[in-house]
Amino acid sequence: MIAQETDCGNGLDDDNDGYIDCGDSDCYDETTCESAFSCTNTLYQVISATLFK
Numbered sequence: 001m002i003a004q005e006t007d008c009g010n011g012l013d014d015d016n017d018g019y020i021d022c023g024d025s026d027c028y029d030e031t032t033c034e035s036a037f038s039c040t041n042t043l044y045q046v047i048s049a050t051l052f053k
């Protein structure tokens, strides 16, 4: 598998694997995604925390 997300913040599925940007495992270690999208359970927690700020 050579294809992978080349831009984790362009809103597009660069490698056409069905996962876009931070939703793609290729972007889990990207700074733009940090750990917020590594797990759907923590996704909403992080969003809520951000809204509180």
Ligand SMILES: [Ca+2]
Pocket (backbone or CB within 6 Å): 004, 005, 013, 014, 015, 016, 017, 018, 019, 020, 021, 024
């Ligand atoms: Ca993808």
Ligand SMILES: [Ca+2]
Pocket (backbone or CB within 6 Å): 005, 006, 007, 008, 009, 010, 011, 012, 013, 014, 020, 021
């Ligand atoms: Ca992308």
